[in-house]
Amino acid sequence: NLRAWNLDDRISAFMSVNAQDVSLPAGTSQQTPVEAFVINAWGESLNGKTVTFAVTAGDGAISPSSDVTVSGGLAETQYTVGSTVGVSTITATVTEV
Numbered sequence: 001n002l003r004a005w006n007l008d009d010r011i012s013a014f015m016s017v018n019a020q021d022v023s024l025p026a027g028t029s030q031q032t033p034v035e036a037f038v039i040n041a042w043g044e045s046l047n048g049k050t051v052t053f054a055v056t057a058g059d060g061a062i063s064p065s066s067d068v069t070v071s072g073g074l075a076e077t078q079y080t081v082g083s084t085v086g087v088s089t090i091t092a093t094v095t096e097v
Contacts, residue, residue: 036067
């Protein structure tokens with residue numbers, strides 16, 4: 001028996017978040033692009049989804065703090081390294097509409 005509920009293909013299921021540079025020297029104000037790819041449960045990219053980015057641990061800044069996905073389900077921001085040595089965590093959240 002196959003049962004399926006809420007098979008709305010507009011709802012995001014997965015997101016891949018990647019940074020171009022994963023190691024930056026503290027205190028230099030260097031930047032790296034951060035990309036989030038949003039797809040549904042069938043692996044189809046979702047355009048028009050709002051992705052909110054935030055530094056949730058460590059030091060540094062994100063700008064802009066949100067972006068809307070475009071072709072391929074891509075949303076982008078820039079991370080600027082802070083002055084404190086250590087690991088920073090960037091969290092991306094998708095807003096369902």
